Amino acid sequence: MKLLWLDLNSSYAHSSLALPALHAQIATDTSIEWEVVSATIGENVGMIVNNIYRHRPDIIAATTWLFNHEQLLHIVSRAKALLPHCTIVLGGPEFLGNNEAFLRKNPFVNGVFRGEGEEVFPSWLKVWNRPDSWSHITGLCYLESSERYCDNGIARVMNFDHLISPEESRFFNWSKPFVQLETTRGCFNTCAFCVSGGEKPIRTIDMTTIRRRLTEIHRQGIKNVRVLDRTFNYDNKRAKELLALFLEFSPDICFHLEIHPALLSAELKEELAKLPQGLLHLEAGIQSLREEVLVQSRRMGKLSKALEGLQFLCSLPQMETHADLIAGLPLYHLSEIFEDVHTLAGYGAGEIQLESLKLLPGTEMRRRAEELGIQYSPLPPYEVLQTREITVEELQTARYLSRLLDGFYNVPTWRSVTQQLMLAHSAFLSDLLHYVIQLGLIDQPLSMEKRGLILYEFCQKAYPEAQPLVSIAWIEAGMSLKKLPAERVKTKRQVPFEEWQVIYGEYHETLRLCFLPIHEGKGYWFGFESEAQKLQPVFKATNLHKDSI
Numbered sequence: 001m002k003l004l005w006l007d008l009n010s011s012y013a014h015s016s017l018a019l020p021a022l023h024a025q026i027a028t029d030t031s032i033e034w035e036v037v038s039a040t041i042g043e044n045v046g047m048i049v050n051n052i053y054r055h056r057p058d059i060i061a062a063t064t065w066l067f068n069h070e071q072l073l074h075i076v077s078r079a080k081a082l083l084p085h086c087t088i089v090l091g092g093p094e095f096l097g098n099n100e101a102f103l104r105k106n107p108f109v110n111g112v113f114r115g116e117g118e119e120v121f122p123s124w125l126k127v128w129n130r131p132d133s134w135s136h137i138t139g140l141c142y143l144e145s146s147e148r149y150c151d152n153g154i155a156r157v158m159n160f161d162h163l164i165s166p167e168e169s170r171f172f173n174w175s176k177p178f179v180q181l182e183t184t185r186g187c188f189n190t191c192a193f194c195v196s197g198g199e200k201p202i203r204t205i206d207m208t209t210i211r212r213r214l215t216e217i218h219r220q221g222i223k224n225v226r227v228l229d230r231t232f233n234y235d236n237k238r239a240k241e242l243l244a245l246f247l248e249f250s251p252d253i254c255f256h257l258e259i260h261p262a263l264l265s266a267e268l269k270e271e272l273a274k275l276p277q278g279l280l281h282l283e284a285g286i287q288s289l290r291e292e293v294l295v296q297s298r299r300m301g302k303l304s305k306a307l308e309g310l311q312f313l314c315s316l317p318q319m320e321t322h323a324d325l326i327a328g329l330p331l332y333h334l335s336e337i338f339e340d341v342h343t344l345a346g347y348g349a350g351e352i353q354l355e356s357l358k359l360l361p362g363t364e365m366r367r368r369a370e371e372l373g374i375q376y377s378p379l380p381p382y383e384v385l386q387t388r389e390i391t392v393e394e395l396q397t398a399r400y401l402s403r404l405l406d407g408f409y410n411v412p413t414w415r416s417v418t419q420q421l422m423l424a425h426s427a428f429l430s431d432l433l434h435y436v437i438q439l440g441l442i443d444q445p446l447s448m449e450k451r452g453l454i455l456y457e458f459c460q461k462a463y464p465e466a467q468p469l470v471s472i473a474w475i476e477a478g479m480s481l482k483k484l485p486a487e488r489v490k491t492k493r494q495v496p497f498e499e500w501q502v503i504y505g506e507y508h509e510t511l512r513l514c515f516l517p518i519h520e521g522k523g524y525w526f527g528f529e530s531e532a533q534k535l536q537p538v539f540k541a542t543n544l545h546k547d548s549i
């Protein structure tokens, strides 16, 4: 029997664990001939279908996500037309809800799996060509020949720690910048908008196995591991053990973790504070800084503790902490979103991700959408269109705000200046947003240089006292001293100033100096290596008073 796995990703930078996770469980079964067609959603559908057709598979299987759903159906419907005897089965988070309407609408799909596939998919492969035996396959949903809908519930892997690890499959992709390591399955929390909110019980892998897997990941030369642990610190004792284990791989591997800031014990905080630079990269789930919004979303964890924990994480200089907010949550107003973004900027969050809520199949919030007053797209990506608290236009503003944050706050070049201006002027963010929308650029991809020009010109008009800050960021990013944001820079015949205060670097005679005047002959000097290709200054000094730096 020939099984073709259609590996359809949003880009080649992403790779799904589903194929190696399933294949690893049955890699030794010689009765199955595995073929893979990998593609991205941007590729030509006809070419992908031709590629599938060449293999003449008996089964086509694929994982369906929000982002590949539509393209996947275009592909498999054509493949089925060319290969009418081929059995098509799909799985993935898109099928966590009721699947009857989907199966009736897409009759070229023979069945869909709800839940976790590692145990049930191999069982199904034993009976794939005997649909009368499919009723024993937990999680499988399908239409019988009589058109009756059969729903076999949800599949959960109970022996999670006994699964063969995806890295043992020949389909595990070692060529990506990241590998994903699932150390826990399920989540303790009950967030009504999340597919993991109902994923119970929590199952874990023991430390010995994690160490063995990390040793192999390290041997393969991987530098970044995304730990797929829904909430890394739900169990503080285990979190401490994991941190000690991660340290064994320092400084070679950076671990990316999701952390719940409300659940940080004093002991764990102490451990985190001791960790070396670059070992951790944290995603702190926060969603909203409003108690009533979190309660309505059934997210557990006290807000005051979450804020205190987040402030602590953001203050740690040796790791970057990203925080996320979700526009479109019930009871969440646009004005509150702006305020919360300011609060996060005040904490010094490394990035502020502002997502728009999507009502995913199988989530409690989708089931309760009407009662909660949420209107959402019935088609993927199921985005919220309006709630009782946020209008269609306001949600559009929130999406624009998200783009603005990505373009300015969430990039190291412009973060510090954006943050300083946001904190100094409460209207800065909304004014800049309005300006970029007016320019018709909010939806456009913008180079770093273009963003600097926008920021400078905006400050010229609205916040002239902030112009020097943009000039400094521009110079320190190594951008051209001949362009507008460097208009006040003096490059000719600059000599060292006797009483300057050095901010960084060491002055020596071969440095090429330039001077940015701020007021009354005072300002900043920047030193550039004359010979080196490096465009950023290596030296900075000032004669401004300490309080005005």
Ligand code: SF4
Pocket (backbone or CB within 6 Å): 187, 188, 189, 190, 191, 194, 195, 196, 197, 198, 230, 231, 285, 299
């Ligand atoms: S949002 Fe995070 S904490 Fe909440 S249920 Fe989902 S994975 Fe768990």
